[in-house]
Structure formats: structure tokens, C-alpha cells
Amino acid sequence: MKHITSRDNALFKHLKALAGSTHQRRKAGQSLLDGVHLAQAYVAARGQPVTCLVSERHYDHAEVAPLLAEVDSERVVVLADALFTQISGVVNGIDLMLVIETPAGHLPARIEQDCIILDGVQDAGNVGSILRSAAAAGIRDAFLATGCAFAWSVKTLRAGMGANFHLNIVEHCTLEALAPRLAIPLLATSSHAEAAVFDTDLRGPVAWVVGNEGAGVSEGWMAHVTRKVGIPQPGGMESLNVAAATAICLFEAVRQRRAG
Incomplete structure (x- = not known):
């Protein structure tokens, strides 16, 4: 897994852009899932994310460990605590976030169901x-x-x-x-x-x-x-x-x- 401590890291700059702008998320075709509940729900329903982000302080958290066990290790990125706070909007939560490819959805040729x-x-x-x-x-x-x-x-x-x-x-x-x-x-x-x-x-x-x-x-x-x-x-x-x-x-x- 990767460990990022510098704000000059290219991946961190990308993450900060995604976190700060809906336009950037639309442009990149990626979304951010902030918090353990959304991350668990995504992995259970859709499988592997693009990236799983966790702060240094919460890497060993009891609620984080089971999720990290389900995500491929090469997709896990540990962020320095000071960096994680710059991309998360959750206050007093557990420092976990997923980056996912935004599903595009499909328009059926004929709509026959609710x-x-x-x-x-x-x-x-x-x-x-x-x-x-x-x-x-x-x-x-x-x-x-x-x-x-x-x-x-x-x-x-x-x-x-x-x-x-x-x-x-x-x-x-x-x-x-x-x-x-x-x-x-x-x-x-x-x-x-x-x-x-x-x-x-x-x-x-x-x-x-x-x-x-x-x-x-x-x-x-x-x-x-x-x-x-x-x-x-x-x-x-x-x-x-x-x-x-x-x-x-x-x-x-x-x-x-x-x-x-």
C-alpha cells in the first residue's frame, strides 16, 4: 500500500481537487464516498473501489480493519492525518474514504418496470x-x-x-x-x-x-x-x-x- 505525507504528491493534489469541486468530479468521472458506512455499502454492492483512503491515526481502527481486509492492498492509500483533514468533510468521524468511478447508468429502450x-x-x-x-x-x-x-x-x-x-x-x-x-x-x-x-x-x-x-x-x-x-x-x-x-x-x- 502507498503512504502519502507530502501535500505536493500528485495523487493528493488530485484527491484535493475532487474533494473541492463538483465540476472536477464530473470531469474526472469519479466520486468520493466519505465515511465507513458508505464505504461498506459500496464494497458490498459493487466491489473494489479505485482507491481506499485512510488516515494514519485510523488505519488500525476497529471499524476500518474489516473493510481494509476486503480491499486489494494495492488500492489502499494511507494519508498523513493533516492531509486527510484537507479532503474530508466529516467532522469527528472515522477517517476513511473511497474514490470510485462514477456509474453512468443506462437508459432502457423500453421502460416496463417501476x-x-x-x-x-x-x-x-x-x-x-x-x-x-x-x-x-x-x-x-x-x-x-x-x-x-x-x-x-x-x-x-x-x-x-x-x-x-x-x-x-x-x-x-x-x-x-x-x-x-x-x-x-x-x-x-x-x-x-x-x-x-x-x-x-x-x-x-x-x-x-x-x-x-x-x-x-x-x-x-x-x-x-x-x-x-x-x-x-x-x-x-x-x-x-x-x-x-x-x-x-x-x-x-x-x-x-x-x-x-
């Missing part, structure tokens, strides 16, 4: 939460339209808690490319819907489109919606957070399918 479409969801925390709910509900395809937060940003990954590694995530999807491929009903939530989601038959495959935090689903996507459904709110609130509303819809489908 999926989620994100239309301009701009908050990275919301994107990560939606991906987490989708993966937990058994959905495998997540399509993100242009204007969504980066699915592989540090904040999105943290909110997703490993969900990204179980999904086929396709970014920069356009309405023109995606809508003709849908062979299943397309549903969206609306405060003006006549039917509640709890009264809608969700036992078959459906596609859900969820919109921007403020503006909601765009007119273009709404024109392709098969059915609008509402979420009853007896408390009288005007609306729900987009991630919370999405989770309700996805798990109502789970409930109906479990019921037979």
Missing part, C-alpha cells in the same frame, strides 16, 4: 432521500432530468445512505428521450387531484414523476401524466416536502402489493 423520474429537484438532500426511498421500495431505475442536483455529490450520497449503489441512475434525461420509452402509467402528485393515492390502484408497475421543490412538476412532464393523485392532509398544511411525498407514494404501492 421507476422514479426527478424533474428539477434541486436540493441534494432531497435527491438523496428520494433515491433512498426508491431503493428501499424495490425500484431499480431513477431518471434525473437536467436541473436536478448531482446524484453523486457528497451531500446527495450522504442523504442516500448507500441507495445509489443499488440503483440504475441516469442523469441529464430529457422529456423527449424518456417519455416515448415509458410503457407503464406515469403518475404525479397534485393538490388538485380528484383521487387520493390511497384509493388508486398501484398493484401494477408505474412510473412516478416528482418535481421541483417550489414549482412542482413542469408543464411538459405534467402533459404526459396518465393520472394525478393527491395525498390527503387533514392537518391543513399546503404541501409536503417532495422527498416525504415521494416516500408516501412509493410505499403505498408496496402496501397494496403486499396485500395481494
Whole structure:
């Protein structure tokens, strides 16, 4: 394994650039997974990372050792403690990080299974939460339209808690490319819907489109919606957070399918 102590090291400079800029991560086609939980989730789901980084002080940590045992030794890099703090955004955590090749995802020719479409969801925390709910509900395809937060940003990954590694995530999807491929009903939530989601038959495959935090689903996507459904709110609130509303819809489908 490698041991880096100098800030002038070429690999460290690359790592610092990745840590400091979403643009650099997009350009390099690489993402950073900060913390033991995300690292464990990735290795369990996808296998070997490009690089496994650990600080000198935590190299022998009880939670780190099992993970290092699963990673090829030539992929492990030990960083001086002062260097690791310059690339990690985790405060008071365990100094472990993976560098991975960012999965590109693939757009199926015909979409016949449950999926989620994100239309301009701009908050990275919301994107990560939606991906987490989708993966937990058994959905495998997540399509993100242009204007969504980066699915592989540090904040999105943290909110997703490993969900990204179980999904086929396709970014920069356009309405023109995606809508003709849908062979299943397309549903969206609306405060003006006549039917509640709890009264809608969700036992078959459906596609859900969820919109921007403020503006909601765009007119273009709404024109392709098969059915609008509402979420009853007896408390009288005007609306729900987009991630919370999405989770309700996805798990109502789970409930109906479990019921037979």
C-alpha cells in the first residue's frame, strides 16, 4: 500500500481537487464516498473501489480493519492525518474514504418496470432521500432530468445512505428521450387531484414523476401524466416536502402489493 505525507504528491493534489469541486468530479468521472458506512455499502454492492483512503491515526481502527481486509492492498492509500483533514468533510468521524468511478447508468429502450423520474429537484438532500426511498421500495431505475442536483455529490450520497449503489441512475434525461420509452402509467402528485393515492390502484408497475421543490412538476412532464393523485392532509398544511411525498407514494404501492 502507498503512504502519502507530502501535500505536493500528485495523487493528493488530485484527491484535493475532487474533494473541492463538483465540476472536477464530473470531469474526472469519479466520486468520493466519505465515511465507513458508505464505504461498506459500496464494497458490498459493487466491489473494489479505485482507491481506499485512510488516515494514519485510523488505519488500525476497529471499524476500518474489516473493510481494509476486503480491499486489494494495492488500492489502499494511507494519508498523513493533516492531509486527510484537507479532503474530508466529516467532522469527528472515522477517517476513511473511497474514490470510485462514477456509474453512468443506462437508459432502457423500453421502460416496463417501476421507476422514479426527478424533474428539477434541486436540493441534494432531497435527491438523496428520494433515491433512498426508491431503493428501499424495490425500484431499480431513477431518471434525473437536467436541473436536478448531482446524484453523486457528497451531500446527495450522504442523504442516500448507500441507495445509489443499488440503483440504475441516469442523469441529464430529457422529456423527449424518456417519455416515448415509458410503457407503464406515469403518475404525479397534485393538490388538485380528484383521487387520493390511497384509493388508486398501484398493484401494477408505474412510473412516478416528482418535481421541483417550489414549482412542482413542469408543464411538459405534467402533459404526459396518465393520472394525478393527491395525498390527503387533514392537518391543513399546503404541501409536503417532495422527498416525504415521494416516500408516501412509493410505499403505498408496496402496501397494496403486499396485500395481494
